[in-house]
Amino acid sequence: MTGRGSEEQQTTRVIRAYQAATLAVALFSALWAVIFAINGLPAVAIAESYPVTIALVCFVLVSQGKFGLVNLVVQISFLAFTIGFCLMFDVPETGSPRVTHLFLPVLGMLGYLNHLRHPSRLQFAIIASSLVAFVVLHAADLRLPFAEPLPPELRIVGIWMNPTIATLVFCSTIYILQKRLSAPGGMARDLMRAMRRGELTLAYQPQVDRKGKVIGAEALLRWNHPTRGAIAPTTFIPAAEEVGLMPILGGFVLEEALTTLARWQKDPRTKGLTLSVNVSASQFNESDFCAVVRGLLTRHAVDPGHLQLELTESVLIAGLEPVARKMADLTALEIRFSLDDFGTGFSSLAYLRSLPVAELKIDRSFVASITESDRDAALVRSIRALARDLGLRTVAEGVEMPAQFAFLHDIGCDVFQGWLFGRAMPLDEFETSLSAPPRLPATVPLRPARTAKG
Numbered sequence: 001m002t003g004r005g006s007e008e009q010q011t012t013r014v015i016r017a018y019q020a021a022t023l024a025v026a027l028f029s030a031l032w033a034v035i036f037a038i039n040g041l042p043a044v045a046i047a048e049s050y051p052v053t054i055a056l057v058c059f060v061l062v063s064q065g066k067f068g069l070v071n072l073v074v075q076i077s078f079l080a081f082t083i084g085f086c087l088m089f090d091v092p093e094t095g096s097p098r099v100t101h102l103f104l105p106v107l108g109m110l111g112y113l114n115h116l117r118h119p120s121r122l123q124f125a126i127i128a129s130s131l132v133a134f135v136v137l138h139a140a141d142l143r144l145p146f147a148e149p150l151p152p153e154l155r156i157v158g159i160w161m162n163p164t165i166a167t168l169v170f171c172s173t174i175y176i177l178q179k180r181l182s183a184p185g186g187m188a189r190d191l192m193r194a195m196r197r198g199e200l201t202l203a204y205q206p207q208v209d210r211k212g213k214v215i216g217a218e219a220l221l222r223w224n225h226p227t228r229g230a231i232a233p234t235t236f237i238p239a240a241e242e243v244g245l246m247p248i249l250g251g252f253v254l255e256e257a258l259t260t261l262a263r264w265q266k267d268p269r270t271k272g273l274t275l276s277v278n279v280s281a282s283q284f285n286e287s288d289f290c291a292v293v294r295g296l297l298t299r300h301a302v303d304p305g306h307l308q309l310e311l312t313e314s315v316l317i318a319g320l321e322p323v324a325r326k327m328a329d330l331t332a333l334e335i336r337f338s339l340d341d342f343g344t345g346f347s348s349l350a351y352l353r354s355l356p357v358a359e360l361k362i363d364r365s366f367v368a369s370i371t372e373s374d375r376d377a378a379l380v381r382s383i384r385a386l387a388r389d390l391g392l393r394t395v396a397e398g399v400e401m402p403a404q405f406a407f408l409h410d411i412g413c414d415v416f417q418g419w420l421f422g423r424a425m426p427l428d429e430f431e432t433s434l435s436a437p438p439r440l441p442a443t444v445p446l447r448p449a450r451t452a453k454g
Contacts, residue, residue, distance in 0.1 A: 018062040018070065026055035035154070043148055044089055050081055064319045071114045075126045078107060083133050089150050091143040096155045102166040104134035109170065187239035191223070195252055199224055202256050203424035207276070207395070207417045210409060212438035216274035218310075218397075218417060219257045220424045221249065241282070250283035254296055260427060261307060262300040269434055274306045276338060281314040290329050297333065304333045310340040310361065316351060324354050331356040338395065342383060352390070360387045362413070364398025371403045384411050405440075 033048035054077045061070045082103055090100040108130035115123045136142065150158070194200050201224065204217040223231045240249050257277045264270035283289065297304055309330070315323050327337055336358040362383055369376045380396075387394045396408045399418030408416065422433060 019059055022055045022059040022062060026052050026059070029055065039151070039154065041148075041150075041154075044150065047081075047085060047089065051078065054078070054081075071110075072122070072126075075107060075111050075114075075123075075130075079104070079126065079130055079133070082107070083137070086137050087142060087144045088147050090158070091147050091149050092141055093149060093152075093155070096152065096159060098137060099159055099162040101134055101137040102163055103169075104130045104137070106166055106169045108134070109174075187236055188243040188245050190225075191236060191240060191245060191249065194223055194225070195248075197226075199226065200249075200252060202253065202260070202427070204260075204275075204427055204430040205417060205424040206422040206430065206433070207274075207415050208421045208438070209415060210413075212421070212440040214273070214421075214434055214438075215415065216276065216306075216308075217430060218276040218278075218424075219253060219260070220278075221253055222424070241280070244282065246280040247283040247286050250280055251292065253277055254279075254293065258296045258300040258302050258307070261302045264306075265301075265303060267431075270431065272306075274308055274336075276308040276310050278310045278340065279315075281312070284311060284315045284323075284326070290326055293330060293335070294333070304335045308336045308338055308358070310338045312340050313351070320351055320354055324356070327356050357392060359393035359395055359415075361395045361397055362408075364418075367396050367398045367404055367408070367418070368400075370407050371401070377407065380408070381411055384413060388412065 029048050029051040033045045033052065036042075036048060037045040054073065058070050058074055061073065082100055086098055086100050090098050092098045108127045111123060111127040111130060115127065149155075191200075201222050202219045203222045204219060206214045207216045207218060209215050221233060221237075223233075223236055225231050237246075237249075240246050254277060257275050261275050264273055264275075286292075296302075297307075331337065337356060338359045338361055339352070339355070339357045340361045341363045342360040360383060362380055366376050366380050366383075370380050371377075384394050393414045394412070395415040395417060396404075396413045397417045399405050399408065399416050399420045401420065404418075405416060405420055422430075425433070
């Protein structure tokens with residue numbers, strides 16, 4: 001499955017947007033707390049410190065990548081705060097209507113956006129509560145017996161400020177909803193239909209050892225549209241990421257991959273093959289991912305040792321410790337993990353020692369220029385040396401020319417993948433190709449890997 005680079009960029013943009021929003025809320029609420037304190041309203045100032053605290057907590061959760069939890073905390077906390085503030089302080093007076101409740105429809109709209117990504121009864125209840133509370137607070141003069149109405153001079157400011165801010169946020173939410181339901185959303189709906197109609201399939205690209213023997217394959221998702229023909233993964237994967245469909249697509253890929261492994265286990269020619277599957281950050285970080293994998297392994301009666309999950313460092317959006325625990329749980333089942341696109345990120349070395357990774361995949365961008373760029377060649381040697389010292393297997397992807405293979409073979413790479421050995425192909429074609437004898441490019445010297453310089 002391609003589109004991993006765009007997934008990481010999308011994740012980074014989402015984190016920054018959430019962080020900016022939480023800091024803006026914290027700053028806005030803190031400003032009001034100061035204003036209320038200066039005007040001798042300590043109870044209101046203390047109340048305004050509540051959203052400041054919630055916003056800062058959400059900033060920490062966002063930095064850890066816990067978006068689902070952040071959305072629920074924000075909605076429940078601010079729903080309670082808005083209702084409480086309206087009943088205690090923002091009570092209607094003659095010539096001064098209640099205005100804080102105007103944020104409730106905005107809260108409901110934000111809840112709906114989250115409901116599109118992760119539908120749940122709790123989310124629906126929050127949306128309904130926001131809308132019902134808005135109607136009740138707007139239509140009825142409800143207040144607590146011990147309410148402390150805001151002084152007129154501050155209410156005048158709020159009467160203009162709160163509706164203005166609520167309107168701006170509401171318009172922004174409408175724009176986001178329009179974007180979500182337009183091109184990416186249309187593509188997403190087509191993807192859902194494609195899964196039901198059998199338009200999505202897996203293609204299998206051979207992985208060979210140092211002798212040219214096929215030892216496994218990488219499963220790659222393909223979409224053959226009935227009218228538009230083959231749609232590139234670089235087109236539909238970003239659309240799926242945009243609307244939160246990657247866990248569903250990833251589940252489809254895992255289901256198909258394990259069906260293939262179950263088929264291979266029954267054939268003496270293929271029972272020793274491994275199958276690599278790309279797992280997106282959003283799929284891996286789903287709370288039930290381990291349970292889903294266990295269930296699939298049990299249902300298909302597949303040997304977990306033949307399944308390899310490929311991850312990129314974008315999974316660490318959830319934090320190093322929870323990711324390491326989840327990987328350890330699956331490694332205990334004998335599933336192996338591969339660190340994909342190694343060398344393209346910034347934190348690979350920092351977390352490599354903490355994750356139970358079995359192999360490193362050298363990114364194709366390095367492989368493409370190893371015969372032309374001394375710097376890229378040196379980087380690949382370093383990656384190979386690091387993997388050797390850590391006892392990890394090295395996989396080179398994107399091998400297209402004999403000279404590239406010769407270089408990678410010479411420095412000791414263990415597994416090779418690329419057009420030089422076979423394109424991604426349908427399952428039947430891949431299985432037929434296994435009958436061909438192992439074949440190495442003529443320029444490859446069949447000698448042991450060098451120990452010097454990796």
